[in-house]
Amino acid sequence: MSSRVLVLGANGRFGHTAAAAFRKAGWEVASLVRPGSSDGVAAGTEPVEVDALDHAAVSAAAHGCDVVLHALNPPYTQWSRLALPLAYSAITAAEAAGATLIFPGNLYNYGKGLPSVVDETTPMHPSSRKGRLRVAIEDRIAEAGERGMRAIILRAGDFFGGGHGSWLDLVIAKEIGRGHLTYPGPIDLIHPWAYLPDLASTLVRLAGIRGRLGRFETFGFPGHAVTGREFTTAIARANGRGLQIKRMSWWLIHALGPLVPLSRELSEMAYLWNEPHRIDGTKLEAAIGTVPHTPLDTAVKRALRDLGAID
Numbered sequence: 001m002s003s004r005v006l007v008l009g010a011n012g013r014f015g016h017t018a019a020a021a022f023r024k025a026g027w028e029v030a031s032l033v034r035p036g037s038s039d040g041v042a043a044g045t046e047p048v049e050v051d052a053l054d055h056a057a058v059s060a061a062a063h064g065c066d067v068v069l070h071a072l073n074p075p076y077t078q079w080s081r082l083a084l085p086l087a088y089s090a091i092t093a094a095e096a097a098g099a100t101l102i103f104p105g106n107l108y109n110y111g112k113g114l115p116s117v118v119d120e121t122t123p124m125h126p127s128s129r130k131g132r133l134r135v136a137i138e139d140r141i142a143e144a145g146e147r148g149m150r151a152i153i154l155r156a157g158d159f160f161g162g163g164h165g166s167w168l169d170l171v172i173a174k175e176i177g178r179g180h181l182t183y184p185g186p187i188d189l190i191h192p193w194a195y196l197p198d199l200a201s202t203l204v205r206l207a208g209i210r211g212r213l214g215r216f217e218t219f220g221f222p223g224h225a226v227t228g229r230e231f232t233t234a235i236a237r238a239n240g241r242g243l244q245i246k247r248m249s250w251w252l253i254h255a256l257g258p259l260v261p262l263s264r265e266l267s268e269m270a271y272l273w274n275e276p277h278r279i280d281g282t283k284l285e286a287a288i289g290t291v292p293h294t295p296l297d298t299a300v301k302r303a304l305r306d307l308g309a310i311d
Contacts, residue, residue: 004028005067005207006099008052008090011040014104014196015071017162019045021200022069022207032061053085055092062093067207070103076265079130087137091144094151100210102203103141105155105218107192107279108134112271116190118155119280120218128268145216152206152213156199156221157192157279161303169307171248173235176309181235184248185273187228192278194223195299201292202284209287222281224296231300238301238310248273 005022009015010031020042023029030048031041038047050057052072062068070090074082087103094101110118111127126132141151160168171182185191199221206219224231236243250270256263285291294302304310 003066004030004064005069006030006032006048006062006065006093006097007045007069007071008032008058008086008093009070009072010042010045010047011037012071012073013162013165014073014159014200015069016040016042017196018069018071018200018203021197021204025204025208027204027207030061030065032058052089053082055089058089059093059096062097062099065097065099067210068094068097068099068101069203070101076130077261079133079265083130083133084136084140087140091140091149095144095147095149100150100152100207101141101144102152102154102207103137104199104203105138105153106134107155107157107272107277108269109138112275114271114275114277116277117280118277119220120283127271130265130268142216148215150210150213151216152210153218154199154203154206154221154284155218155279156194157223157225159194159196159199161299161306162196163306168303169309172232173304173307173309176235176239176243176304179241179243181232181243181245182248183228183232183245184250184270185228187232187245187247189274189276190225190227190278191231191273191276192223192225193231194221195294195303197302198223198292198294198299202288205288205292213287219284219287220279220281221284222279222291223293224299225278226296230296234296234300235304237297238304240310 007019023044029045031045032048035049072086108131109124111125257267
């Protein structure tokens with residue numbers, strides 16, 4: 001059951017990876033990007049240059065599509081202004097087209113004190129601005145489901161792979177060329193990661209069985225739930241030599257929060273690195289069978305190569 005998908009935000013890491021995965025699986029793919037930025041869309045996909053905040057234009061682009069993938073992700077400092085308007089644009093487009101809306105959820109919804117295992121029944125108690133926005137987005141999607149729209153939310157941990165823009169390159173491996181790694185949390189706590197090619201393959205599988213799912217479904221993507229030691233050891237193995245590991249200076253980020261918008265936004269999310277947790281994938285496995293899972297060493301090596309950090 002596959003046909004045509006509109007990927008909103010197709011030049012972002014997630015959107016680009018997902019568009020390529022849908023195309024590889026035989027789907028017709030429309031890659032929606034900002035005007036003037038169609039050069040970077042995934043090969044074999046149709047570029048559509050539209051302002052994502054122009055709801056009417058996005059809805060027109062969704063005409064004839066079976067799935068709309070909401071891969072739009074504004075910069076951290078623009079979330080409060082753009083997150084909900086972009087979500088409304090995706091919802092409006094999916095409703096207008098009679099399409100299934102797919103949205104990548106994350107763990108911001110659960111807030112401080114989240115349980116060690118998160119599943120589809122875990123209560124959401126956000127403790128950050130971004131967490132409250134994420135809950136609001138999912139509430140709006142659920143409301144659209146009550147109006148008749150079909151929707152799938154796939155919740156995952158921190159992305160890695162597929163290029164620049166993740167904790168891996170912005171913090172952890174930023175100084176790998178100088179022999180250093182910087183880890184954001186205690187080295188022996190479990191933290192969930194989502195290797196983007198695996199996540200994208202899972203989305204394609206869910207889209208393919210959308211007709212057998214309920215009107216509004218959420219799934220957890222287990223990914224790689226590993227300790228910081230396991231993750232950094234995999235990086236060192238991929239690098240081929242030992243690396244010195246140091247802790248990220250959260251105290252400085254917290255101190256700069258009142259003055260620097262990005263530091264304020266990052267500071268709110270520190271708890272995710274200081275509380276061990278993982279995502280349960282039992283429901284997902286029951287729906288699609290074996291969940292795509294690239295071995296950690298292989299995934300890390302490919303991700304570092306994507307960044308040009310290793311040969």
